[in-house]
Amino acid sequence: MGETKKDFMMKRSLNKGTFINASNYKSRWFVLDREFLRYFDGTFDKQGKQKGVIELRKIKAVENVEDHVLDRKTNVFQVVHAAQKSSDILTLYIVAQSDDQRQDWVTYLRKAAEYADAHFIPKYHKGVWMSGSYTCCNQISKNAIGCEVTSTEKEFGGVTVSSSLPPVPSIPAPAPEPTPRKVVVAVYDFTPTEEEDLQLIQGEEYEILDDSREHWWRAKDKNGKSGYIPSNYVKKKFDLEMFDWYYKSCTRERSEAILREEQREGCFLVRESSAPGMFTLSLFTTENDGQVRHYHIKKNEKGSYYIAEKYAFPSISELVHYHKHNSAGLATRLKSPPTRSGATAPATAGFSSSKFEIDPAEITIGDQLGAGCFGTVHEGKWRGKRVAVKMMKESAMSDDGFIEEAKTMTQLNHNNLVQLYGIVTKKKPLIIVTELMQYGSLLSYLRRHKARLLSKTATLLDMCSQVCNGMAYLEKRRFIHRDLAARNCLVGQSTVVKVADFGLARYVIDDEYTSSTGTKFPVKWAPPEVLSYTRFSSKSDVWAYGVLMWEIFTGGVMPYDKMKNVEVVDYVCHSKLRLEKPGACPEKIYKVMLQCWQHVLQL
Known part of the structure; x- marks a missing residue:
């Protein structure tokens, strides 16, 4: 050629x-x-x-x-x-x-x-x-x-246009091999907020035109209309994840919380088991004042799935279909999965594929939910969607640096991170719009339910696990939190725990964050290298995670509660002592905390 x-x-x-x-x-x-x-x-x-x-x-x-x-x-x-x-x-x-x-x-x-x-x-x-x-x-x-x-x-306008080239070789080029079509099914409804986005209707199929971006894919519907859709609202056709009863990485504790919240006879879900490659059916029954039964889904020599051995099927979806009509050894027949509509749909990375700056006229501010060193938090609505609205004190933070940082933070999206949707900068005060978590901070939640929670090691460990998942996501994207603590995690439906306010500490000014040298950071959650040299890294987040675990297993006690900040610095850096084991904490879990506090950044 x-x-x-x-x-x-x-x-x-x-x-x-x-x-x-x-x-x-x-x-x-x-x-x-x-x-x-x-x-x-x-x-x-x-x-x-x-x-x-x-x-x-x-x-x-x-x-x-x-x-x-x-x-x-x-x-x-x-x-x-x-x-x-x-x-x-x-x-x-x-x-x-x-x-x-x-x-x-x-x-x-x-x-x-x-x-x-x-x-x-x-x-x-x-x-x-x-x-x-x-x-x-x-x-x-x-x-x-x-x-x-x-x-x-x-x-x-983004449409591919045929265009003639200058003189080309006389030998025609062979036609390129067709790219296989990628078809997905909508698991949730999605209503577009901008013209470039595409509506999703639960259960309908869509062809993916471009999946090069992590959180927003370009797709085409059955009518030929194209636009951007949130990637976490669709699943591949024929995958287990397209079924509304499949909760892939849901733990035993998580599944029980979800099903008990529904309180419906025959409400069920299927999840991955702790054993690799295995699955479990979790089922709610109203007998004995309501309980959740767990059934292992097994596989026979022919590769068929079963709960009761004589009722085996080629796929898990066929097994579920059968048990919807026949209990066949289950406490009750399967009736319906937990509700996934509305508030339980996952957060998207921003309200749309490109929206970052939010028009203040579109926000309705409601009751105050809390207050902190940065300002006040209110329940609010944006175009009918329930959100949390943080109104920042003008003297509390450096706006310019945070605005640039927030653009990056909208692109962070994980089931255990509180989603930042956008900010209002065109009027004062600066407003941050985030996902709303109905039960407030993890610290308040721990203190409110302390008597009940301290006897439930599995529930406390599940909380730790969820925070760990969110922090692992941040670390993978080289994002340092700098202020990980129970007060900066939030609790939602079915005891979902999400990490909030990541990266905000750099822009906040408050006495609680002042060390003996006058530097601003959360002293009681900081490792020696931060206390002595103000050197933050993912390792300093690991230290803070150990302190957060300690908060969880004490039911929300303040770390070093009888010490002032200057005494904490001496205790940690010079005496090299560590927080003592909480009374309700198993020895194995306390060893994990100690591992979090062992490292010292090489200086």
Whole structure:
């Protein structure tokens, strides 16, 4: 096949490290044809071996990069594309020899990608990915939504447009292999809040057009309408997760709390067992004033699933269908799963695929739920949706830094994190809009129910496990909480525990956070390296997690309750003593706390 365009430019290495040096950039011959952008080593006078290739139909964006942000270089442009053998999204940074050469290649590449039927993304990052975040917007997820509208979105509204190329080879290129359709089923209803989003109706099928972003996918409904949908509201067709009775990683304690809250005869769910690859059916019966029965779903030699051995079926869904009509050894026949509509639908990463700034006129502020060093928390509504509204004291925090941080925080989405939906910055005071958790802080919850909870080790351990899941998610995304404590976790329906206020401590000013040196941070939850050197890391969050476990197993007692902050510093740093084992805490669990307090950051 002949060539249509060829030029000599530089590219940045994909495995670029922390330190900048000349070896991060390589001079390459770039060759473009109908199907591929290829690059070769060699010199200006001679082309060498092929070093890489990008399939044009996998290109997501071709855009300029701000001058001087990529190692102070100019005339840089980027090619955002899907990886050849995975679903990862990669960015190739190319350094042209002049602005004219850059604009020529950007224009030509876009046309070539359109001709190859590429599906462009609506937003891109005008900066670059460096040291774990984007230079333009500080977002910490590599697949985070861009901060600038792409040129193709401005010109064509995101629709792929056929475009003729300059003269092309006479030998026609073979048609690309069709990409398998990805079909999903909506598990929850979703009502769009912006024009670019797509409505979801529970139980209906949707085709996924682009799943390159973590939390928002572009999809098409049965009528051909396309838009963005929350990825956690849909499941693959034929997977167990598409069924409303399947609660994948639900623990025994969790399932009992969910079913007891429903109080309905025959209410049931299926969950993963503690044994890998096994499943359990949890069923509520009203006998003996209400109880939850747990049945192991077993597998016979033929690979069929059963609870009662003579009633075996090829799939778990068929087993459930049978027991909906026949109890066959169960306490009662299966009737219906727990309610998943409305308030129990999971939180989305923001209200929509792109909304961050919230119009204050759309917020209704109701009763006050609490107050703290940052301001007051109220129950509120946004377009009819129940939310929590935090009204920040003007003197309590540094607004400018937090606003940038909040853009990143909306992209953090996990079942055990309180979701940040957006903020109001156009009027004072600064308002933060988050997910509403109906039972308030974990600290208050522990103190209210102390007498009942301290006798339930499994329930307390389940609370610890949920916080651990949320913190593991933050750590994986290199996000440090800095203020993990029972007061900064919230409790919702079915004793769901979620971590809140992650990252907020850096912007709050309050006496409770003052060390002996005058530095601001939560002293009684801080490890020696923070108390002595103010060095925060994921390890300091691990220390705080150990203290939070101690709070849970004491029913909400203040750590070091008889000590002042300066005494705590001496106790932890100089005497090297630790909190004593709570009376209701098993020895094994206390050993986990001690492990959290053993580390000291290498200084």
